[in-house]
Amino acid sequence: MLHKILLMGPQGSGKGTQAEKLSQKLKIPAFGMGQLLRDEIASDSELGSKFSGILKSGELVSDEDAAEMLKQRLAKPDTDNGYILDGYPRNLSQYQAFNFDRPTQVFVIDVPREESLRRLGGRLTCRECGKVGSISTELQPGDTCPCGGEWYQREDDTPEAISRRLEIYEKDTAPVIERYEDLVCHVNGVGTIDEVFVRLVDQLK
Numbered sequence: 331m332l333h334k335i336l337l338m339g340p341q342g343s344g345k346g347t348q349a350e351k352l353s354q355k356l357k358i359p360a361f362g363m364g365q366l367l368r369d370e371i372a373s374d375s376e377l378g379s380k381f382s383g384i385l386k387s388g389e390l391v392s393d394e395d396a397a398e399m400l401k402q403r404l405a406k407p408d409t410d411n412g413y414i415l416d417g418y419p420r421n422l423s424q425y426q427a428f429n430f431d432r433p434t435q436v437f438v439i440d441v442p443r444e445e446s447l448r449r450l451g452g453r454l455t456c457r458e459c460g461k462v463g464s465i466s467t468e469l470q471p472g473d474t475c476p477c478g479g480e481w482y483q484r485e486d487d488t489p490e491a492i493s494r495r496l497e498i499y500e501k502d503t504a505p506v507i508e509r510y511e512d513l514v515c516h517v518n519g520v521g522t523i524d525e526v527f528v529r530l531v532d533q534l535k
């Protein structure tokens with residue numbers, strides 16, 4: 331069974347976690363473009379050194395270059411039974427660049443804005459390793475991460491900044507979701523990780 335799955339959802343929807351769980355269940359790789367970009371740069375490939383130069387000069391990698399990187403990644407044999415793309419394409423321009431393959435299913439994890447705000451508003455980041463956690467009785471701003479770094483609340487995790495990002499997500503992804511209409515499956519993202527995962531698996535084709 332070939333699974334070429336796109337996983338979409340706002341920040342705080344838990345799609346990264348769900349992508350990992352699906353990857354384990356289906357035994358196919360899951361990746362996001364940020365990770366692919368970091369891997370490409372670390373690999374010292376031709377494309378990687380090009381990206382490294384672009385990022386060093388403060389520019390952004392073009393959607394065409396990013397798509398070319400993805401195309402090369404999808405040519406590797408570990409994707410023979412499919413793959414899970416986490417958060418891509420996230421706008422119309424990326425959708426148009428992603429013209430060399432067609433997913434078999436597009437999952438949209440829906441989380442109401444208040445819920446995303448609540449989740450992201452309690453988010454802490456480690457200053458050293460960049461790990462993300464949430465404020466709880468066990469974890470508070472100023473605590474120490476296992477790596478030795480300090481947990482802190484990022485400036486862009488303020489309610490205003492989060493609201494703005496969620497608005498951009500909704501505006502940018504709406505036309506993408508529309509174009510994949512026949513493949514789209516909406517999944518309720520409210521609940522525990524396992525509850526949401528069961529809903530996803532139930533809808534797998």
Ligand SMILES: [Zn+2]
Nearest residue numbers: 456459475477
């Ligand atoms: Zn850390």
